[in-house]
Amino acid sequence: CAVKAAHVLSEIAKNEEMKKPCIEADLVPVLIPLLESRDQEMLLHTGRAIGRICYDNRDLQEELVKVGVIPSLVRILTDYAESEPLVHVALLALYNLADLDTAKEALSKTNVAEQLVKHLRRAVSHERLEIVFEVLQALAENDALKVQLVEAGVPEVLSEILLRLQGSSQAEDTCIVKAASDLIVSLLLGADAHSSLKLNVAKNNAKSLVSILSRHETGQGKDSLNFQFALFTSIIMFLTSLTCLVLPLSSDGNCLRMVQLGVIHQLLDLLEKHVQSGDTSVKHAALSALQNLAIPVVSKVQMLEEGVAERIEALLRSESPPVQFKLLETLRMLADGQADAAEILGQDPMLLKRLVQWCNVNDHSGVRGEANRLLASILHHNRSQEVVKAIQEAQGVKHLVSMTTSEHAATQNEALNALAVASAIDLETLEESFKESQLIQSLHKLLQEDNTSPEVKYNSMGLLCRLLNSGDLRQEIEKDKIKETLEQLCSHSNANVVKAAVTTLQVLRGET
Numbered sequence: 200c201a202v203k204a205a206h207v208l209s210e211i212a213k214n215e216e217m218k219k220p221c222i223e224a225d226l227v228p229v230l231i232p233l234l235e236s237r238d239q240e241m242l243l244h245t246g247r248a249i250g251r252i253c254y255d256n257r258d259l260q261e262e263l264v265k266v267g268v269i270p271s272l273v274r275i276l277t278d279y280a281e282s283e284p285l286v287h288v289a290l291l292a293l294y295n296l297a298d299l300d301t302a303k304e305a306l307s308k309t310n311v312a313e314q315l316v317k318h319l320r321r322a323v324s325h326e327r328l329e330i331v332f333e334v335l336q337a338l339a340e341n342d343a344l345k346v347q348l349v350e351a352g353v354p355e356v357l358s359e360i361l362l363r364l365q366g367s368s369q370a371e372d373t374c375i376v377k378a379a380s381d382l383i384v385s386l387l388l389g390a391d392a393h394s395s396l397k398l399n400v401a402k403n404n405a406k407s408l409v410s411i412l413s414r415h416e417t418g419q420g421k422d423s424l425n426f427q428f429a430l431f432t433s434i435i436m437f438l439t440s441l442t443c444l445v446l447p448l449s450s451d452g453n454c455l456r457m458v459q460l461g462v463i464h465q466l467l468d469l470l471e472k473h474v475q476s477g478d479t480s481v482k483h484a485a486l487s488a489l490q491n492l493a494i495p496v497v498s499k500v501q502m503l504e505e506g507v508a509e510r511i512e513a514l515l516r517s518e519s520p521p522v523q524f525k526l527l528e529t530l531r532m533l534a535d536g537q538a539d540a541a542e543i544l545g546q547d548p549m550l551l552k553r554l555v556q557w558c559n560v561n562d563h564s565g566v567r568g569e570a571n572r573l574l575a576s577i578l579h580h581n582r583s584q585e586v587v588k589a590i591q592e593a594q595g596v597k598h599l600v601s602m603t604t605s606e607h608a609a610t611q612n613e614a615l616n617a618l619a620v621a622s623a624i625d626l627e628t629l630e631e632s633f634k635e636s637q638l639i640q641s642l643h644k645l646l647q648e649d650n651t652s653p654e655v656k657y658n659s660m661g662l663l664c665r666l667l668n669s670g671d672l673r674q675e676i677e678k679d680k681i682k683e684t685l686e687q688l689c690s691h692s693n694a695n696v697v698k699a700a701v702t703t704l705q706v707l708r709g710e711t
């Protein structure tokens with residue numbers, strides 16, 4: 200009789216107009232104890248009735264959590280894992296409740312993570328996978344549950360799903376791949392707790408991605424548009440998560456392996472197709488992936504050999520400031536420590552022209568700053584007179600001088616170091632620009648100001664020593680009475696500043 204009554208209620212509650220009478224009759228409190236029943240049919244109809252009555256009613260949902268419905272739902276997942284209808288009802292209920300903070304707190308005190316892993320492994324249909332994904336995504340917003348999910352092995356199971364679906368051309372599989380990738384990112388980012396565990400998971404998932412790509416090289420269906428999208432999405436999401444974890448990919452060779460497998464060119468192909476339009480989040484994630492791959496030295500060399508710098512330069516035709524910013528940042532990473540890259544970039548007149556234009560942009564400070572930093576990086580890491588002359592002809596020197604007056608010490612140091620290297624290579628070419636841009640006056644001001652960092656003062660004096668090799672610039676230095684400031688710095692509290700001041704005075708006096 201009770202089973203039939205629960206069945207009738209579950210059918211009545213399908214009707215939107217009947218929900219209110221059910222609530223007013225206080226049927227929910229009557230139904231909740233029935234979730235402790237051992238009768239599967241009773242559990243099924245009771246679960247459906249409660250779910251339908253409480254759907255989209257936050258007050259009732261909060262009441263359900265308060266009276267202890269969460270442990271009952273987890274018990275159903277545990278004790279009746281073989282019953283598809285019951286599991287479906289329990290998962291739907293969790294999906295509807297998972298956004299509540301009270302529900303998350305209650306779930307953190309259960310073994311829900313282990314149960315969800317079990318049902319994730321068992322899931323065959325797209326519908327079942329999607330609902331488990333939805334529950335996991337909601338729970339991943341809670342730090343305590345996030346750690347439990349990672350410890351229970353959720354990322355590894357998601358990685359297995361990606362491997363299983365690689366090569367598929369079905370649109371449904373593409374959605375699953377994207378959802379799984381999104382979940383991996385959600386689980387790996389966030390709280391610092393258990394970071395070593397998350398790093399190991401990230402490494403394992405990177406290895407899985409390498410396996411996907413390896414199979415993709417020879418596998419069937421690699422020309423499928425759906426699979427291409429799924430592949431790019433999984434690459435992007437993996438690499439975005441690894442980037443945010445600051446994971447040293449090169450330590451286990453995954454980064455270089457990805458480059459060797461053609462990930463870079465696949466990402467560039469994607470960007471070339473969508474740089475002017477398309478999904479902004481995908482573009483930004485792809486650009487972040489490029490940046491991550493450009494960090495290790497072994498990857499830089501491989502990327503340069505494959506002409507990646509030239510392809511990235513071509514993408515700079517984009518009129519989107521966020522895209523421009525990311526591309527400039529990637530080029531700067533490529534040039535970092537790589538003289539060959541710096542020479543390639545520094546002898547491209549079109550690129551230099553665009554950089555100088557961006558250095559003057561007022562609407563987008565990020566693009567302006569990154570254009571300046573790339574110019575500085577090219578000069579700093581290059582060893583060619585041709586590059587110095589090219590930047591001089593493009594009128595880029597004045598912007599580097601302006602960088603020395605930045606409010607950020609790191610930016611100032613980048614400019615000072617770049618100008619010092621360029622002066623050592625070809626001071627004669629730069630003399631006139633230094634005079635016009637009043638470089639010496641800017642350096643003197645940096646040395647005089649109390650709020651200038653010791654490192655900036657140190658690098659300013661290093662540049663001054665280079666400038667003293669020019670007769671004309673030496674005269675300007677003497678005229679500006681920098682000697683007096685240097686003498687004062689000989690009693691500075693920072694030992695490195697004192698040492699630099701003594702050395703610079705010796706050079707100025709002709710003692711060295």
